[in-house]
Amino acid sequence: METPREITFLQAAAxxxxxxxxxxxxxxxxxxxxxxxxxxxxxxxxxxxxALFSLGIxxxxxxxxxxxxxxxxxxxxxxVWIGRVGSVAIIFFFAVLSAxxxxxxxxxxxxxxxxxxxxxxxxxxxxxxxxxxxRNDLSTFSYIHLFYLPFILAPGLLIVALSLQNAExxxxxxxxxxxxxxxxxxxxxxxxxxxxxxxxxxxxPSMRHPARTSIACVLAIIVSGGLYLLIVIASxxxxxxxxxxxxxWPTLELARMTSLPANVLERLDILFLAVWVTAVFTTLxxxxxxxxxxxxxxxxxxxxxMFSLFLLPIVFVLAMVPQNVMDTYRFIxxxxxxxxxxxxxxxxxxxxxxxxxKKREDQHDREHAQKxx
Amino acid sequence: xxxNTHKKHLNIVLxxxxxxxxxxxxxxxxxxxxxxxxxxxxxxxxxxNQQMHESEVNHMTGIFPEPNKKLIQITAQIAVPGxxxxxxxxxxxxxxxxxxxxxxxxxxxxxxxxxxxxxxxDRLFFGHLRVIIxxxxxxxxxxxxxxDYLRRNPEVRRTAWMxxxxxxxxxxxxxxxxxxxxxxxxxxxxMENAVSLGKFPRAFLGLFWSASSKLGQEPFLPVVEVKRHExxxxxxMAYFQGDRMVGVLQPLEIGFYMxxxxxxxxxxxxxxxxxxxxxxxxxxxxxxxxxIDAVLDHGQPKIKLFxxxxxxxxxxxxxxxxxxxxxxxxxxxxEVSDRGxxxxxxxxxxxxxxxxxxxxxxxxxxxxxxxxxxxHIKTKENWRKKFKELDVEINFTTTIRRVxxxxx
Numbered sequence: 111m112e113t114p115r116e117i118t119f120l121q122a123a124a125x126x127x128x129x130x131x132x133x134x135x136x137x138x139x140x141x142x143x144x145x146x147x148x149x150x151x152x153x154x155x156x157x158x159x160x161a162l163f164s165l166g167i168x169x170x171x172x173x174x175x176x177x178x179x180x181x182x183x184x185x186x187x188x189x190v191w192i193g194r195v196g197s198v199a200i201i202f203f204f205a206v207l208s209a210x211x212x213x214x215x216x217x218x219x220x221x222x223x224x225x226x227x228x229x230x231x232x233x234x235x236x237x238x239x240x241x242x243x244x245r246n247d248l249s250t251f252s253y254i255h256l257f258y259l260p261f262i263l264a265p266g267l268l269i270v271a272l273s274l275q276n277a278e279x280x281x282x283x284x285x286x287x288x289x290x291x292x293x294x295x296x297x298x299x300x301x302x303x304x305x306x307x308x309x310x311x312x313x314x315p316s317m318r319h320p321a322r323t324s325i326a327c328v329l330a331i332i333v334s335g336g337l338y339l340l341i342v343i344a345s346x347x348x349x350x351x352x353x354x355x356x357x358x359w360p361t362l363e364l365a366r367m368t369s370l371p372a373n374v375l376e377r378l379d380i381l382f383l384a385v386w387v388t389a390v391f392t393t394l395x396x397x398x399x400x401x402x403x404x405x406x407x408x409x410x411x412x413x414x415x416m417f418s419l420f421l422l423p424i425v426f427v428l429a430m431v432p433q434n435v436m437d438t439y440r441f442i443x444x445x446x447x448x449x450x451x452x453x454x455x456x457x458x459x460x461x462x463x464x465x466x467x468k469k470r471e472d473q474h475d476r477e478h479a480q481k482x483x
Numbered sequence: 484x485x486x487n488t489h490k491k492h493l494n495i496v497l498x499x500x501x502x503x504x505x506x507x508x509x510x511x512x513x514x515x516x517x518x519x520x521x522x523x524x525x526x527x528x529x530x531x532n533q534q535m536h537e538s539e540v541n542h543m544t545g546i547f548p549e550p551n552k553k554l555i556q557i558t559a560q561i562a563v564p565g566x567x568x569x570x571x572x573x574x575x576x577x578x579x580x581x582x583x584x585x586x587x588x589x590x591x592x593x594x595x596x597x598x599x600x601x602x603x604x605d606r607l608f609f610g611h612l613r614v615i616i617x618x619x620x621x622x623x624x625x626x627x628x629x630x631d632y633l634r635r636n637p638e639v640r641r642t643a644w645m646x647x648x649x650x651x652x653x654x655x656x657x658x659x660x661x662x663x664x665x666x667x668x669x670x671x672x673x674m675e676n677a678v679s680l681g682k683f684p685r686a687f688l689g690l691f692w693s694a695s696s697k698l699g700q701e702p703f704l705p706v707v708e709v710k711r712h713e714x715x716x717x718x719x720m721a722y723f724q725g726d727r728m729v730g731v732l733q734p735l736e737i738g739f740y741m742x743x744x745x746x747x748x749x750x751x752x753x754x755x756x757x758x759x760x761x762x763x764x765x766x767x768x769x770x771x772x773x774x775i776d777a778v779l780d781h782g783q784p785k786i787k788l789f790x791x792x793x794x795x796x797x798x799x800x801x802x803x804x805x806x807x808x809x810x811x812x813x814x815x816x817x818e819v820s821d822r823g824x825x826x827x828x829x830x831x832x833x834x835x836x837x838x839x840x841x842x843x844x845x846x847x848x849x850x851x852x853x854x855x856x857x858x859h860i861k862t863k864e865n866w867r868k869k870f871k872e873l874d875v876e877i878n879f880t881t882t883i884r885r886v887x888x889x890x891x
């Protein structure tokens with residue numbers, strides 16, 4: 111089970127950033143504003159901190175087991191069978207997450223852009239794209255992420271910067287309306303948008319220097335959380351809290367009312383959607399890859415390629431479960447929230463038990479690894 | 484060996500099969516000449532004497548009941564493919580009109596648009612919709628239903644302009660100004676220029692929607708009127724309560740409204756009598772600056788306005804004595820400030836009477852006095868009531884810097 115250690119620290123950060131930034135950016139402001147009105151930027155910050163905390167847990171686990179993925183070390187910590195139950199839950203959750211990502215993507219495309227194209231077609235095209243790309247190994251996987259990263263970040267920042275000409279500071283005040291809203295629930299919902307970062311558990315065993323995982327995590331959270339924060343600030347400052355609540359995809363709306371100076375491009379939504387398709391693809395690519403990679407880890411298979419197409423129909427059917435757009439969002443929010451049990455709760459339990467049982471990767475194993483580079 | 488060639492063939496077939504999807508077209512393909520680009524819509528209350536028969540396109544007696552009895556009339560300006568001039572005009576086909584005006588009726592905006600679609604061969608497309616003109620009469624009844632449709636339609640841009648017309652909206656749509664071949668483009672250019680000339684605050688559709696959603700603010704829209712030479716004049720500013728128009732500001736009042744809002748680009752001028760002398764001078768605002776403070780005064784919110792206008796003198800009537808006297812410009816400034824303050828007081832009294840906080844003072848209270856807001860106001864309705872008795876302190880200063888090229 112020795113995987114080549116060739117993922118660099120920067121690649122790991124890139125994978126995390128482009129996995130986190132995904133389909134959720136479109137509805138992020140409305141989720142945050144619905145919870146706490148003008149406190150949305152602060153809430154996003156808190157959610158980001160929760161995500162950082164959860165990544166901290168995963169990094170600590172990764173430090174204890176630098177050569178194993180969560181699928182393997184959970185068996186060491188909890189015992190084989192309980193560990194396997196946990197792994198099955200993780201795999202299933204990520205299959206659902208992939209399905210919902212594809213579905214949300216489809217809903218946006220059918221509503222706003224390609225109104226005659228059937229939803230099934232957009233969803234299946236996206237899933238097929240991910241499935242085909244998943245036939246690569248982890249090192250190519252991280253190269254693809256690193257390659258797309260600037261294309262996701264730069265236009266996102268450009269749109270935020272340009273749209274700010276319509277911003278009104280008064281819309282952002284009061285910054286902390288503490289006595290109202292659902293701060294706890296809201297911050298967890300925001301943290302749920304960072305769940306894709308769980309794939310760090312898959313990357314650590316292939317990292318060149320597993321010890322640098324935590325720096326990669328912090329960098330990833332700063333960049334992705336920073337972009338999230340900017341998007342929330344921009345849409346609240348421009349639309350105001352009340353108007354944001356009425357928009358199903360505030361970020362898309364932001365791009366629609368922003369134009370490049372001197373009318374080079376009258377609407378930036380086409381540019382934005384192109385970026386966003388890339389962002390969705392990288393997210394879907396990660397979650398799908400994680401699903402099949404973990405599945406093959408669980409079954410002790412050498413290669414995960416066979417699952418890439420095998421899983422496609424299952425994920426597709428899962429994506430078709432919600433009956434309408436409102437349903438889709440209810441699913442996404444609920445599943446995202448419960449998913450936190452898997453992506454934060456479960457690793458926390460693992461870490462605590464690992465510390466209590468003094469479980470580390472076998473000393474002998476480590477020496478062995480050092481001898482044979 | 485044979486197996487290998489077979490494999491090769493199979494690979495080629497597979498690769499060709501993979502290429503197959505590239506041959507398909509786009510599902511949502513529409514050729515530019517087969518879609519009817521709507522550039523502008525005018526919305527009026529349907530005239531009763533106009534014997535327009537409405538077919539049962541979106542409703543059917545007894546089964547799908549009509550939402551309301553009142554009919555609205557829409558007049559759409561559709562771009563005729565191939566006749567929109569690109570680049571400099573050649574002048575050869577000047578007789579052909581680049582747009583086609585069609586009009587129909589309906590119970591709601593979408594009802595009317597679907598009726599229109601029933602009458603027109605090509606698919607209606609709203610991606611280039613620039614101007615929506617709504618008649619005064621419709622606006623006074625409320626724009627809620629119109630805006631609901633416009634908000635839901637993904638083709639409509641938030642940067643389109645919504646304009647209120649004095650009189651029938653279709654008349655504005657029918658006017659054909661000489662400066663631009665396409666009337667709606669002229670209208671939208673006119674509004675954009677008005678913003679850059681300091682004649683009107685930014686007020687496109689998206690801002691109107693934001694303001695009408697805000698808890699402590701009411702929206703406003705420009706009012707236009709068709710003049711003699713088929714030109715249109717920005718004749719005022721309609722202010723709303725929610726989505727219902729409740730009153731109009733005069734053009735010069737727009738200038739003072741913009742002063743309160745601290746919109747930098749000055750543009751309006753006002754005849755000001757010279758203190759202690761016959762005649763008056765035309766003072767033109769160059770830039771405006773304002774600060775709005777919300778404070779609690781004996782448990783009640785109070786707004787403190789600090790307005791400063793930088794101005795020039797552009798004209799002097801009746802050969803009054805020279806302006807080159809020590810202290811005279813200061814006196815004129817004080818006069819302008821005084822009169823400005825009174826104008827703002829009038830605007831305030833009027834909007835307070837109608838419960839329409841176009842200044843967004845409520846937003847300042849919500850933002851800066853959150854404790855007060857959360858215990859006493861909370862909702863938009865409460866703020867409307869509170870606004871009627873709001874205490875506003877106005878501090879207005881003017882500085883006249885220049886007098887043009889003439890000395891004295």
